[in-house]
Amino acid sequence: MTFIPQNAILLLQDGTVFKGKALGKIGTTVGEICFNTGMTGYQEIYTDPSYFGQVIVNTTAHIGNYGVKLDTEEESDSIKIKGMICNAYADHYYSRTTADYSLQEYFEKNGIVGICDIDTRQIVRHIRNAGVMNCIISSESEDIEELSKVLNECPSMEGLELSSLVSTNEPYFLGNPEAKYKLAVIDYGCKRNILRNFIERDCYVKVFNAKTDIKEIQEWGADGYFISNGPGDPGAMDYAVETISGLLEENKPLFGICLGHQLLSRSVGIGTYKMHNGHRGLNHPVKNLITGKCEVTSQNHGFAVIPEEAYKNENVTVTHLNLNDNTIEGISLKNKPAFSVQYHPEAAPGPHDSNYLFDQFVAMMN
Structure with a gap:
């Protein structure tokens, strides 16, 4: 199976736009953007219930390169993040022989929308200065005006009981x-x-x-x-x-x-x-x-x-x-x-x- 990326858009609440390539399911997702600086353990992060309602920026340059292993590396019964952002994405290729399948298959099975091939350092520097905010990722629309309308309907994490x-x-x-x-x-x-x-x-x-x-x-x-x-x-x-x-x-x-x-x-x-x-x-x-x-x-x-x-x-x-x-x-x-x-x-x-x-x-x- 060949992974053929298509264009994707990341739009932040303050109007900042990043363009990249789609990963996971083709679609649109909204959530609070935050970054994790960990060098490993992406599967544990994605299944941690504390990330419910959030879109994760993985600052490590390569994500997905060791695949996915079920049960032992899952922190809950399902993926809890709303979306994922990374730089280099290993789609259907991974090095670990004990992995059950690729991260791309894992995201497709769980309906997770994401974006790759963007400068995560730039994103992190931006949200470190501007502060935490909501964002929207879409690989099915590049209409910024329409995406803004959807994004504006997303509530702030402050005050939410989840x-x-x-x-x-x-x-x-x-x-x-x-x-x-x-x-x-x-x-x-x-x-x-x-x-x-x-x-x-x-x-x-x-x-x-x-x-x-x-x-x-x-x-x-x-x-x-x-x-x-x-x-x-x-x-x-x-x-x-x-x-x-x-x-x-x-x-x-x-x-x-x-x-x-x-x-x-x-x-x-x-x-x-x-x-x-x-x-x-x-x-x-x-x-x-x-x-x-x-x-x-x-x-x-x-x-x-x-x-x-x-x-x-x-x-x-x-x-x-x-x-x-x-x-x-x-x-x-x-x-x-x-x-x-x-x-x-x-x-x-x-x-x-x-x-x-x-x-x-x-x-x-x-």
Whole structure:
């Protein structure tokens, strides 16, 4: 099968236009544009529920060159991004003999629209300066005026509640029922590798829908609670804040990652804000303020905790700090056995500097 690219258009909310070649499905897609600086792990990125509603710019020069492997490199049951932008695209050719098929076939099967053969460095420099915004990709129309009309109907990520759209519909179990610990996971868009890390640490996991009544969660009798990552604006998730506040009253160990960090912060009175540009990549330096050590971390978020409110909160200790921009990367509560981090210690993809956080949480349940 020969991949014959056709023309495609990328139009940003501020009117900037880029021209390239189509990849994936021929069509049109709209979403919030953001860039990921990771050198590997594109399949894990595309299936991460935290990217729901977003169009990804892969800054690595070559994308698709090692193909696609199902199950082991998927972080959810389907692709969650709205579109993909890259420079050089390996269509039906890939080097890995264990791959199931090409990235192009993967995108076609999942109906993903994208664009390649454009200068991703130029795009990144532009949105770094102008800030995050919506965009539209089309390989079926080059009418800028009509594409602008479609783009203008796309809502801003700020104020959107998206976690309930990617959460499990029904509760499910993972791991050994005879495991030492019972862990309740509130699924706001949880990545599979997070759950694997808990199972490897002798946890029997029950995953609950994002909007499950707190009484149903508590009735299972878990030894601890995990608040997952996920997409959207934490400021639009009062229902989640209410649940987490109730769970904290039990004084059982509680751990949050990414969106879970933001929701835990909001549950103790700390606000969040939308960043000019989020953190997305595999090499973000974070300092552990408790140990003094620096960690290279995997990150994916567009919202952050308001620093002034965190530092002023008498029940909160700021535990981790981003060394690039001093944003807060972790907190712990002084009056409850609860802590959270803004980054992804399960690192799929990424370095494993922060795996100790899973051990720290399991030790709390012990």
